[in-house]
Amino acid sequence: MAPFRILSFDIECAGRKGHFPEPTHDPVIQIANLVTLQGEDQPLIRNVMTLNSCSPIVGVDVMSFDTEREVLLAWRDFIREVDPDIIIGYNICKFDLPYLIERAQALKIAEFPILGRIRNSRVRVKDTTFSSRQYGTRESKEVTVEGRVQFDLLQVMQRDYKLSSYSLNSVSAHFLSEQKEDVHHSIISDLQNGNAETRRRLAVYCLKDAYLPQRLLDKLMFIYNYVEMARVTGVPISFLLSRGQSIKVLSQLLRKAKQKNLVLPNVKQAGSEQGTYEGATVLEARAGFYEKPIATLDFASLYPSIMMAYNLCYCTLVTPEDVRKLNLPPESVNKTPSGETFVKSNLQKGILPEILEELLAARKRAKADLKEAKDPLEKAVLDGRQLALKISANSVYGFTGATIGQLPCLEISSSVTSYGRQMIEHTKKIVEDKFTTLNGYEHNAEVIYGDTDSVMVQFGVSSVEEAMNLGREAAEYISGTFTKVYFPYLLISKKRYAGLFWTKPDKFDKMDTKGIETVRRDNCLLVKNLVNDCLHKILIDRDIPGAVQYVKNAISDLLMNRMDLSLLVITKGLTKTGDDYEVKAAHVELAERMRKRDAATAPNVGDRVPYVIIKAAKGAKAYERSEDPIYVLENNIPIDPQYYLENQISKPILRIFEPILKNASKELLHGSHTRSISISTPSNSGIMKFAKKQLTCIGCKALLGKGNHTLCPHCKGREAELYCKTVTHVSELEMLFGRLWTQCQECQGSLHQDVLCTSRDCPIFYRRKKAQKDMAEAKLQLDRWNF
DNA sequence: AGCTGGTTGACAAATTTTTAATTGC
DNA sequence: CTGCACGAATCAAGCAATTAAAAATTTGTCAACCAGCT
Numbered sequence: 001m002a003p004f005r006i007l008s009f010d011i012e013c014a015g016r017k018g019h020f021p022e023p024t025h026d027p028v029i030q031i032a033n034l035v036t037l038q039g040e041d042q043p044l045i046r047n048v049m050t051l052n053s054c055s056p057i058v059g060v061d062v063m064s065f066d067t068e069r070e071v072l073l074a075w076r077d078f079i080r081e082v083d084p085d086i087i088i089g090y091n092i093c094k095f096d097l098p099y100l101i102e103r104a105q106a107l108k109i110a111e112f113p114i115l116g117r118i119r120n121s122r123v124r125v126k127d128t129t130f131s132s133r134q135y136g137t138r139e140s141k142e143v144t145v146e147g148r149v150q151f152d153l154l155q156v157m158q159r160d161y162k163l164s165s166y167s168l169n170s171v172s173a174h175f176l177s178e179q180k181e182d183v184h185h186s187i188i189s190d191l192q193n194g195n196a197e198t199r200r201r202l203a204v205y206c207l208k209d210a211y212l213p214q215r216l217l218d219k220l221m222f223i224y225n226y227v228e229m230a231r232v233t234g235v236p237i238s239f240l241l242s243r244g245q246s247i248k249v250l251s252q253l254l255r256k257a258k259q260k261n262l263v264l265p266n267v268k269q270a271g272s273e274q275g276t277y278e279g280a281t282v283l284e285a286r287a288g289f290y291e292k293p294i295a296t297l298d299f300a301s302l303y304p305s306i307m308m309a310y311n312l313c314y315c316t317l318v319t320p321e322d323v324r325k326l327n328l329p330p331e332s333v334n335k336t337p338s339g340e341t342f343v344k345s346n347l348q349k350g351i352l353p354e355i356l357e358e359l360l361a362a363r364k365r366a367k368a369d370l371k372e373a374k375d376p377l378e379k380a381v382l383d384g385r386q387l388a389l390k391i392s393a394n395s396v397y398g399f400t401g402a403t404i405g406q407l408p409c410l411e412i413s414s415s416v417t418s419y420g421r422q423m424i425e426h427t428k429k430i431v432e433d434k435f436t437t438l439n440g441y442e443h444n445a446e447v448i449y450g451d452t453d454s455v456m457v458q459f460g461v462s463s464v465e466e467a468m469n470l471g472r473e474a475a476e477y478i479s480g481t482f483t484k485v486y487f488p489y490l491l492i493s494k495k496r497y498a499g500l501f502w503t504k505p506d507k508f509d510k511m512d513t514k515g516i517e518t519v520r521r522d523n524c525l526l527v528k529n530l531v532n533d534c535l536h537k538i539l540i541d542r543d544i545p546g547a548v549q550y551v552k553n554a555i556s557d558l559l560m561n562r563m564d565l566s567l568l569v570i571t572k573g574l575t576k577t578g579d580d581y582e583v584k585a586a587h588v589e590l591a592e593r594m595r596k597r598d599a600a601t602a603p604n605v606g607d608r609v610p611y612v613i614i615k616a617a618k619g620a621k622a623y624e625r626s627e628d629p630i631y632v633l634e635n636n637i638p639i640d641p642q643y644y645l646e647n648q649i650s651k652p653i654l655r656i657f658e659p660i661l662k663n664a665s666k667e668l669l670h671g672s673h674t675r676s677i678s679i680s681t682p683s684n685s686g687i688m689k690f691a692k693k694q695l696t697c698i699g700c701k702a703l704l705g706k707g708n709h710t711l712c713p714h715c716k717g718r719e720a721e722l723y724c725k726t727v728t729h730v731s732e733l734e735m736l737f738g739r740l741w742t743q744c745q746e747c748q749g750s751l752h753q754d755v756l757c758t759s760r761d762c763p764i765f766y767r768r769k770k771a772q773k774d775m776a777e778a779k780l781q782l783d784r785w786n787f
Numbered sequence: 788a789g790c791t792g793g794t795t796g797a798c799a800a801a802t803t804t805t806t807a808a809t810t811g812c
Numbered sequence: 813c814t815g816c817a818c819g820a821a822t823c824a825a826g827c828a829a830t831t832a833a834a835a836a837t838t839t840g841t842c843a844a845c846c847a848g849c850t
Contacts, residue, residue, distance in 0.1 A: 120813090132824045162810090245825045279827030280812070302812090303826095394812095398825030405825070413826070451828085452812045495811050495829055515810055515830075522808060522832090572808065583806055583834050622833065647832080 004038035004223065007084035010209035011096045012202060013103075014189040020600025021185065023102035027051065027068045029192045030199075031075050032206040034214055035082050038223060039377070043214070045082070048203045049074050051192070055200040060207065072104055072112050079115050086149045086223075090168045090213050093152040097143045098125045117147025129605075132244045135159060136575055138606035142242070153213040155241050156222055158606075164521045164571045165608060170761035172212045175219060179747045180208055181757035185601075201753065225384035232362075232388050248392065249399035250406050256351050262315075267407055275403050277414040278338075281421040283428060283450035285494045289659040290448070293464050293487035294499070295471035297427065298454035299480045301390075303397040304356045306419045310334050312412050313350025316342045336415035337422050352400075352412070356393055363389035420452065427455050427478050434477065435459060435470065445470075449491055456486070465505040488539055492516060492655050498535050511539060517652045521608075526567040527648050530554050534656055544660060548667060551653055556673040558641050558649070566766040568639060569629050570648075571610045574603055586626035587611055594628060610760055613647075615640045622647070630760055633769050645669070698722055698781065709784050723785055730778045737771040740764060 012030040015021035028051075035045040047061035048054070049071050054064050065071045089096055101123055104112035113123040124144045131137040135158070143150060157166055165171075169180045183205060191202040217223065230237050233248035234255050240248075257264055299305065306312070311334070318326075318341050323333060334342050345353070366386035373379045399405065401413030428447045435445035435457075443460025450456060459470040467485050475482035486499035487508075496515035500508040517523045518532045530551065537547035557563055572587040581588050587609040595602040603609045611626040615638045627637060650669055657664035695704045699715030699722050711719065743764055744755040759765050 122814090130824080134825065244823080246823090249825075276827080282811090282828060395825055401826045402824080403826095404823085406823090417827080454812080493830070520809060520831095575808075581807085585807070585833075588807095651831085 003040075004085040005082065006036045006038060006086045006088060006214070006217070006223075007079070007082060008034040008036070008088045008210045008214040008217075009092070009096065010089055010206050010213075011099065012188055012192075012206050013099065014192050015185050016189075020598070021099075022600075023099050024106050028071060028100065028103055029068075029188075030203055030206045031071065032203065032210040033075075033078065034207075034210050035084065036214060041218075046207070047078075048207060049078075050199060050203055052199060053196045054203055055196045057200060057203060057207075060203075062203065068103075069107060069109055072100065072107070072109060075100070076112055076115060083117075084148060086151050087145070088151045088153060088213050088217055090209060091152065091154045093143060093150055093155060094140050097123075097145075097150070098141045101125050101143070115148075116145045121146055128242075130242065130244075134245065136573065136606055139604060149237050151217070151222070151226075151237070152241070153216050153222075157216075159241065160220075162521060165610070165761045167759070167761055168209065168212055169759050171216065173761065176212070176215055178212070178215075179759075179762060180212060181205065181744075181748045181755075182759035182762075183756050184758050187756050204749070221380045221384060224381050225388065228381065228385040229388040229391075232359075232385070233392055245395045246399050246402055246405050249396055252355055252392070252396075253351065253407070256355055260351070262351070264407065275410055277401065277410050277417065278421075279417050280452040281424050281450075282452070282494050283424065283447065283455065285491055285497075286446075286448045287491050287493055287659065288448075290458060290486075290489040290491065292458060292460065292462050293467035293485045293502070294448065294489040295457045295459060295467045295474070295482065296454055296484050296486065297431070297457060297471060297475050297478065297480050297482055299423065301360065301393060302420055302423070302453035303416050304360060304393045306416050306423075307350075307397065307412075308353040308356050308360075310336065310342060310415070310419065311345045311350050311353055312336075312342055312415055313352040314407070314409055314412070316345075316348050316350045317409070317411055318343055336418055338411075338414045338418035340411045340415050342415070352396060356396060359389050359393045359396075363393070424450055424452065424455065427480065430478060431455065431457055431474055435474065441470075445474075449494075449497070451495065456489075456491075463505075464502050468502075468505055486512070490535070490539070490656070490659065492659075498539065500539050511535065516655075522570065522572050523652070524568050524570045524644070524648060526554070526558070526563065526644065527652055529567070530649060531652055531656065534653070538656070538660065548657075548661070551657075551668050552673045555645060555649065555669070558644055559673075561641060563641070563644075564763060564766055565612065565629060565633060565639070565770065566763040568612050568644060569610045569760075570612065571608045573608050574605055577605050584621070584623045586613070586623045589623040590626040590628065613640050613643045614638065629766075630758065633766065636773065695784075698726065698784065726778070726782050726785065730775070730782050733771060733775040733778050737768065737775050740768040740771055744768060 010032050011028055013021040013026050013028045015026050019026075030051070031049045033045065033047050033049075034043045036043045045061070046059060047063060048057070049063045049065065051065055051068055051071055054062050056062055063074060065074065087097075101113050102125070114120060115123050126142045126144075127139070128142045129137065129139045138158070140155075153171075154166060154168075157163065157171055163171065163174065167182070169182050172178050172180055188202065191198040226237050226240055229240055229248075234251040235243075235248055254264060318328070318333065320341065322328070323341060328343065328347075332344050332347050334344060336342065342350075363386050366382050366389060370379060370382040370386060373382055397413060397416050399407070400409045400416075402408055403410070428450060431445055432447055435441050435443075437444055441459075445460065446458045447455050448458050457471070457474065459467055461467050461470065464485050464487055467487070468482075471482040471485065483503065485502040486497075487502060489497065489499035491497045492515075498511065498513040498516060498518075501510050501512040502508045513519055513532075513535065516531065517527050518535070533550060534547045537543050537550060570586075572585075574587065574591055578588065578592055590611045591603045591609050610629055612629050612632055613622060613625045614627045614632060616625045622643075625640065625643070631637070632639065653668060654664055657668060661667060695709060696702060697704055697710075697712035697715055699711055699718055702712045702714070704712060711722065715722065741755060742751070744757055745751045745753070747764075748755060748757060755768075757765060
């Protein structure tokens with residue numbers, strides 16, 4: 001089979017000054033294209049189509065046109081000529097493609113939207129919303145281009161990875177360690193209206209936006225993984241991006257049923273009946289800091305195994321009446337702990353167990369092949385396949401429990417979970433019964449925690465090796481698997497713990513954290529870093545005083561206003577539309593305010609909203625104090641360090657330190673380091689509007705009388721010293737700013753041009769802006785000496 | 788009339804409940 | 813063949829758990845008020 005032809009593209013359009021571009025008014029000014037053959041590193045074609053003249057770019061075919069109509073038609077012809085199988089880009093489904101179509105409509109170019117592989121078939125655009133528990137609610141557009149798969153990397157990222165920001169910039173930084181500049185749309189117009197040189201600059205941005213999605217596609221091997229998934233589950237690739245999990249299971253069911261000459265019933269929607277059933281058991285967590293190794297016993301793919309072992313399926317479920325009528329012998333049926341009855345496989349083999357058997361067998365084969373594979377490409381293919389098979393196996397159970405689905409069957413799902421509950425309780429009991437001093441073991445084993453398919457056991461031994469041996473013995477005894485040991489282990493509560501992860505006795509593999517702030521996206525970076533570094537110091541370095549000192553320094557820095565704004569940005573997802581929220585929340589209110597400022601760039605449903613908490617009147621709710629970080633930076637609004645200390649840092653830190661340190665609260669949050677509070681910059685809102693700013697002495701901050709601009713009489717004698725100090729301060733800040741500026745220039749790839757980037761996701765951007773503000777302020781101080 | 792003790796209502800503080808976000812398995 | 817109006821059909825893996833913030837409710841406090849007693 002010929003390799004796929006992949007087109008990556010990006011468009012730039014010029015909005016009227018200060019407005020986000022709209023297809024009815026604003027022209028498309030540039031389109032950048034990259035065409036690549038699947039599996040090859042270098043693109044076949046690199047080109048840019050641009051309105052008005054543009055200076056040449058090395059290695060790129062630059063096509064300048066005089067009218068927008070020519071640009072659009074050139075692109076249409078280009079698509080038809082290249083005839084790509086897959087069209088990729090970043091946010092192309094919601095922005096680039098619909099924009100081109102609608103723009104062509106506005107310009108009345110009727111012959112433009114014929115881009116697919118069906119002759120004379122026009123591209124159609126439709127608004128859609130997708131909503132599921134797993135992926136959340138998201139508004140998008142459906143663009144039909146026959147014969148070409150649209151593979152929008154934004155959608156892929158949002159589905160496959162949980163990130164705190166999904167901007168192309170932030171995603172590229174995360175996966176490719178490569179930044180891109182974020183240029184505000186108002187600047188795009190300026191560059192377009194400049195000269196051939198500024199348009200060249202714009203073209204370079206545009207090309208980069210087409211290049212990065214291509215890099216992501218290669219690096220993360222999406223084509224392999226998605227093609228494998230499509231093959232295994234039997235759905236088109238577009239379904240994997242536009243539909244949910246259940247269509248995959250349904251497709252497999254249909255395929256299997258067809259083989260067996262069966263048909264699936266058309267189950268009517270059960271109305272508003274939202275039946276729910278009992279799920280898995282989570283064992284009570286004995287919270288604490290464990291300095292002895294903790295062994296983890298678990299059952300590999302528990303739910304699929306249960307369904308296979310007990311032959312649970314739609315076609316094996318019988319009612320008590322059936323049992324009587326058909327006179328089924330008791331040895332031919334299983335009664336599940338939840339009270340349902342299923343016939344055994346000798347009478348009727350279930351379809352679901354059969355699907356699962358095949359999936360798991362195929363996964364086993366893929367894993368075996370993976371071990372033998374040498375070629376990295378082949379490895380990638382096989383790893384993608386085995387992962388796809390695992391996910392498929394796990395979602396079969398979920399499908400039967402989906403009450404608003406095609407074929408719900410709560411009898412199956414509740415039976416699965418009831419067996420699961422029985423197994424974990426049973427495991428806990430026999431481990432604690434067997435490994436006792438009475439039975440000749442050195443210590444009594446204690447189950448300290450367990451969730452769904454795993455139990456954490458403290459055997460009481462102090463070496464990792466002994467714990468591993470006992471773990472293996474126990475696993476054999478309960479016919480489960482033994483995988484790992486945690487040592488040391490910090491158990492905070494159910495679903496929240498951290499520990500060093502050992503799979504071999506000589507060295508730990510990594511630090512593993514579950515459920516706590518380091519892995520949650522709704523915390524600011526400050527909290528994430530702080531918790532992570534503390535855990536590192538406590539678990540790996542075993543240096544508790546060091547961790548305490550570290551926290552104190554961080555708190556002191558925060559209160560002194562020395563904290564970088566990028567560390568204080570909190571992000572939360574906007575999960576529903578504004579009116580559906582019943583209570584006011586910080587990110588929802590901010591999104592609403594931003595909508596009023598500029599409707600086009602405000603966050604939408606499904607987007608994540610970044611915000612910081614600013615100073616305000618005492619007693620103001622958090623939702624009244626949330627603000628856009630960029631806005632805060634530009635308008636010099638003071639943030640509220642106290643909020644970050646009390647509402648962000650304090651509780652997570654205490655949860656970690658409480659099991660380790662007595663008086664943790666006193667030690668960490670009320671020490672002398674919390675008294676070094678900086679004088680806040682006066683807010684330009686509320687009562688402060690009426691306060692007059694008075695000059696203070698540069699030496700000692702005492703208020704100065706009239707006609708006195710620099711020093712109070714007391715400091716008069718130190719003139720030379722203080723002047724030097726101010727000069728040094730300014731030059732230090734100038735150097736810092738210069739360094740950051742150069743860094744941004746390097747990022748944009750040129751040291752000879754102005755920096756235009758305003759990326760919300762880039763820490764350098766925040767620091768550069770702050771350095772700029774500080775420098776301006778310091779210069780103002782210096783100017784006072786000239787009086 | 789003046790004092791006392793109890794009641795009441797307004798408001799603040801404390802506590803509980805609800806809502807939303809997010810993760811574990 | 814396209815565009816438009818209208819109606820019908822389709823679609824969405826699961827539960828358990830923690831945490832923070834807002835909203836609702838209870839509790840506490842204090843002053844004003846009033847009736848009864850000395």
